[in-house]
Amino acid sequence: MDLPLSPPFALRGRLLTPLDDGGTTYQPDGLLVVDGSGQIAFAGPAGARTGAASEAIDLRPWILLPGMVDLHAHLPQLPNAGLGAGLDLLTWLERYIFPLERDFDAATAERLAPAAWRAFASAGTTTAMVYGAVYEASLDATFRAAEAHGIRAIVGKVMMDRGTYDPTIDPKVILDQSLTESAALIDRWHGADDGRLRYAVTPRFAITCTADLLRESAALAAATGAYWQTHVSEDRGEIAEVARLFPDSIDYVDVYDRAGGLGERTVLAHAVHLSDRELGRLVETGTRVAHCPVSNLFLASGMMPLGRYLDAGLGLGLGSDVAGGPDLSIFTVMRTGFYVQNARRVAGVEEGRILAPLDWLRLGSLGGAQALGLGEVIGSLEAGKDADVIAVDPAFTAPVPGVEDDESADIASRMIFRSHPDMVRAAWVRGRRLEGPGSRG
Ligand SMILES: [Zn+2]
Numbered sequence: 001m002d003l004p005l006s007p008p009f010a011l012r013g014r015l016l017t018p019l020d021d022g023g024t025t026y027q028p029d030g031l032l033v034v035d036g037s038g039q040i041a042f043a044g045p046a047g048a049r050t051g052a053a054s055e056a057i058d059l060r061p062w063i064l065l066p067g068m069v070d071l072h073a074h075l076p077q078l079p080n081a082g083l084g085a086g087l088d089l090l091t092w093l094e095r096y097i098f099p100l101e102r103d104f105d106a107a108t109a110e111r112l113a114p115a116a117w118r119a120f121a122s123a124g125t126t127t128a129m130v131y132g133a134v135y136e137a138s139l140d141a142t143f144r145a146a147e148a149h150g151i152r153a154i155v156g157k158v159m160m161d162r163g164t165y166d167p168t169i170d171p172k173v174i175l176d177q178s179l180t181e182s183a184a185l186i187d188r189w190h191g192a193d194d195g196r197l198r199y200a201v202t203p204r205f206a207i208t209c210t211a212d213l214l215r216e217s218a219a220l221a222a223a224t225g226a227y228w229q230t231h232v233s234e235d236r237g238e239i240a241e242v243a244r245l246f247p248d249s250i251d252y253v254d255v256y257d258r259a260g261g262l263g264e265r266t267v268l269a270h271a272v273h274l275s276d277r278e279l280g281r282l283v284e285t286g287t288r289v290a291h292c293p294v295s296n297l298f299l300a301s302g303m304m305p306l307g308r309y310l311d312a313g314l315g316l317g318l319g320s321d322v323a324g325g326p327d328l329s330i331f332t333v334m335r336t337g338f339y340v341q342n343a344r345r346v347a348g349v350e351e352g353r354i355l356a357p358l359d360w361l362r363l364g365s366l367g368g369a370q371a372l373g374l375g376e377v378i379g380s381l382e383a384g385k386d387a388d389v390i391a392v393d394p395a396f397t398a399p400v401p402g403v404e405d406d407e408s409a410d411i412a413s414r415m416i417f418r419s420h421p422d423m424v425r426a427a428w429v430r431g432r433r434l435e436g437p438g439s440r441g
Pocket of ligand 1: 072321324
């Protein structure tokens with residue numbers, strides 16, 4: 001099949017998307033018209049535009065969806081995805097992660113990053129917010145690869161001014177150097193390609209960052225309009241260590257609060273064990289959370305009380321947390337998130353709203369876009385938004401050949417609970433086709 005490489009084009013397919021105003025729309029015979037600038041000119045029933053529909057490339061029975069948004073992943077860790085099951089967070093970091101990141105120099109990044117971006121796209125992710133390693137040159141290589149590939153990416157150099165894996169750094173200059181390098185990367189990449197590439201100032205987490213680094217990094221993000229991303233409240237051992245390192249703070253969230261790190265351009269990964277006070281502060285400040293249920297089970301970190309957080313009004317989306325999570329697929333994250341809610345129900349501890357498959361689909365696309373402040377640009381297939389689109393072949397999710405679904409909830413359910421690594425057949429960002437999907441099968 002000839003899939004369009006660049007806009008303008010029109011696709012006919014089964015169209016399934018959450019809507020900005022709430023709810024979901026499903027068109028069994030849908031039409032997506034992408035204009036020359038890569039924006040969606042029309043998304044709706046083919047019958048409403050018969051002229052355009054007759055000239056469109058007919059992908060039916062493939063399903064057209066908004067591209068997924070991965071709010072949290074570590075690009076240099078991808079080679080170790082699926083390794084180290086059963087270890088706790090801090091041991092796993094020492095054994096499986098820091099050695100890998102230590103070797104992620106510019107040459108390694110040049111080799112690995114293009115394949116990593118293709119792997120994100122193959123999983124159906126068109127927007128990825130990721131951590132790099134600590135080396136400035138490796139971040140340039142990672143951004144250059146994203147620039148060439150076409151994915152929408154938010155990337156940051158990991159900042160650590162204690163317990164770093166970088167053996168070459170002079171401890172006396174580490175804070176200043178990390179800030180200077182981050183600022184230089186912001187200059188070069190934040191907002192590049194008309195905002196497709198953005199920068200996230202990235203202190204790793206409170207254990208590897210002094211209060212000075214946290215404060216200075218938050219100030220840098222605020223001054224430049226870059227995002228600020230870090231981890232919070234992932235596992236009990238980590239929380240105890242943070243309490244020991246920051247005895248004056250009320251709790252883990254307060255460590256970042258005192259640094260000036262909370263706010264609408266901040267994405268905190270995990271947030272599994274928040275107290276009511278911590279949850280309240282995140283809601284009050286508009287701070288966003290990346291929910292990473294696969295990683296949270298893989299590392300036995302805990303089961304986030306998603307319903308309680310949503311009921312409180314917390315803004316959140318989904319994250320693969322590769323390599324803490326073994327799989328880049330946001331559909332896999334939805335499935336595990338659903339199972340976590342069920343497990344909490346069985347245990348009698350789930351207090352809040354239970355999400356249905358279409359709610360999960362929304363969280364993985366529009367929810368993530370809104371968490372990034374990009375809800376008006378991406379996250380759904382609606383006229384005026386950028387054409388960040390994926391096409392899924394439902395044959396890969398059918399339990400036996402010939403089984404077909406024609407209800408939106410059933411289609412979503414199959415993609416989530418029977419997701420297949422090859423089911424995403426194509427992906428576009430701003431109407432430009434991404435390499436990756438379809439390359440294996
Ligand atoms: Zn992480």
